[in-house]
Amino acid sequence: xxGITQAPTSQILAAGRxxxxxxxxxxxxxxxxxxxxxxxxxxxxxHYSNTAGTTGKGEVPDxxxxxxxxxxxxxxxLASAVPSxxxxxFCASSxxxxxxxxxxxxEGSRLTVL
Amino acid sequence: xxxxxxxxxxxxxxxxxxQINCTYQTSGFNGLFWYQQHAGEAPTFLxxxxxxxxxxxxxxxxxxxxxxxxxxxLLKELQMKDSASYLCAVGDSNYQLIWGAGTKLIIKP
Numbered sequence: 001x002x003g004i005t006q007a008p009t010s011q012i013l014a015a016g017r018x019x020x021x022x023x024x025x026x027x028x029x030x031x032x033x034x035x036x037x038x039x040x041x042x043x044x045x046x047h048y049s050n051t052a053g054t055t056g057k058g059e060v061p062d063x064x065x066x067x068x069x070x071x072x073x074x075x076x077x078l079a080s081a082v083p084s085x086x087x088x089x090f091c092a093s094s095x096x097x098x099x100x101x102x103x104x105x106x107e108g109s110r111l112t113v114l
Numbered sequence: 115x116x117x118x119x120x121x122x123x124x125x126x127x128x129x130x131x132x133q134i135n136c137t138y139q140t141s142g143f144n145g146l147f148w149y150q151q152h153a154g155e156a157p158t159f160l161x162x163x164x165x166x167x168x169x170x171x172x173x174x175x176x177x178x179x180x181x182x183x184x185x186x187x188l189l190k191e192l193q194m195k196d197s198a199s200y201l202c203a204v205g206d207s208n209y210q211l212i213w214g215a216g217t218k219l220i221i222k223p
Contacts, residue, residue: 040215041215042216102162103211
């Protein structure tokens with residue numbers, strides 16, 4: 001079973017370039033999330049979507065945008081990357097609205113902005 | 115502010131028992147979660163506590179005291195594959211998760 005698939009697995013990006021991280025789930029979960037994970041810090045929520053057609057801002061939304069055109073896909077776009085966006089990005093989903101249901105994570109996308 | 119505190123790193127011996135503590139201060143409480151994350155991999159769900167007391171699941175147990183803002187994860191009969199980071203997260207009044215930075219557990223033979 002695929003669960004959640006993220007792409008690319010890793011990417012090196014020049015500052016100022018745009019980039020879209022893809023996330024697809026096959027569990028028909030309503031809620032989806034994007035987190036970034038940095039050394040020494042807890043996971044931080046970037047954006048979320050409780051259901052297709054709706055999105056919301058998390059703790060660190062600046063510089064990122066998302067869309068939720070359908071249940072399965074939740075891409076994260078960096079319009080103009082900066083070095084501080086170097087991080088590991090995790091997409092997650094849940095069959096509960098709100099993060100306080102069990103979260104299922106993708107394998108992560110490691111992004112380096114130079 | 116809201117914060118979750120857990121030790122940065124712990125070392126234990128294969129076959130032994132280890133307890134990983136987590137203290138929290140959040141606006142409201144809607145459950146406490148433990149996730150396991152092996153290096154370079156995704157976090158995976160381990161346990162969920164919403165009421166005080168101990169929840170046991172095989173070799174892993176999780177304890178919660180809401181009045182003390184305290185939880186621990188107990189791992190018994192440690193195996194080398196238990197070497198991982200253990201993430202504590204608390205649901206706040208908005209049903210959003212506040213995450214600790216994780217405890218890296220090193221298991222030695």
